[in-house]
Amino acid sequence: MKIVYAGSPEYAVQPLRALVESGREIVAVITQPDKPTGRKRILTPTPVKAYAQSLGIPVLDYPKIREHAKELASLGADIMFTCAYGQLLSQDVLNAFPKGVYNLHASLLPEFRGASPIQSAILSGCEYTGVTVMKTELALDCGGILLVKRCAVGNMTCGELSGELSLLSAQAVIEAADILERGDENLLVQDEARATYCKKISKDDARVDFNKGAKAVANLINAMSPSPAAFAYLNGNPVNLLKAIPCDGAGECGTVLSADKRGIVVACADGAVNISLIQFAGGKPLAAADAVNGRKIKAGDRFD
Secondary structure, rough: EEEEEEOOOOOHHHHHHHHHHHHOOOEEEOOOOOOEOOOOOOOEEHHHHHHHHHHHOOOEOOOOOOHHHHHHHOOOEEEEEEEEOOOOHHHHHHHHHOOOOEEEEEEOOOEEEOOHHHHHHHOOOOOOEEEEEEEOOOOOOOOOOOEEEEEEOOOHHHHHHHHHHHHHHHHHHHHHHHHHHHHOOEEEEHHHOHHHEEEOHHHHHEEEEOOOHHHHHHHHHOOOOOOOOOOEOOOOOOEEEEEEEEEEOOOOOOOOEEEOOOEEEEEEOEEEEEEEEEEEOOOOEEHHHHHHOOOOOOOOOOOO
């Protein structure tokens, strides 16, 4: 079975690596065009492109994949797997692959269709999330489900959970390839009544309100880490908050109840949150112990 793989960020590298290491024939990799990054705006390939090129796999970085359906069909691939690719496909693109196009989506569909499934699972306080391999159709994340793999959310940040789900996606794509090679696909129709949708996350969504409950505050902090990073103002100065768990505590909302090597405990509407990773303006992320030792924060300080 000849495969085309489409993906862009670091998250999508592990599934591609798994396909390569399984001995599958990858005829091409599709990714987003190079983008300028950093202060010097250096043109930089996506992580998927960099990995594919290191192995000598042909890479296609179309600005608009919809305009290249004939070229894709000419590759002679049987199937395309997509993972965090970043462009919508047309029916002509879907038709270019006889066995279809299958997407590795980072949620338990039909929950969290859309652009921010990992952040949304954390924000919603889900106990579990996972990866769904579904057959791609034109409507958003609504295709038949080939297989599902689950994992616990726990107190992970978005970055940590993304790492777990990337590895889970690698397992899922191999299982999916095995099923499709055998011709054993038996797709489960999604229950539209249970469908939920999630939007793209922006910095405006990341402002922390300590007048909310401790669980909601911790979920927001973890969902926004590492990017766009939850933030609040400490004694009038902006601070990024990067990892937290709910804990016991009582006081005026936003007040630092204690600050030591165990964490920075801040009062919420009910209970408190223990913040273990923080970033001051212009600085690097600091463990709570380092922030306290550097006298950057102390009991009695206030977030708002």
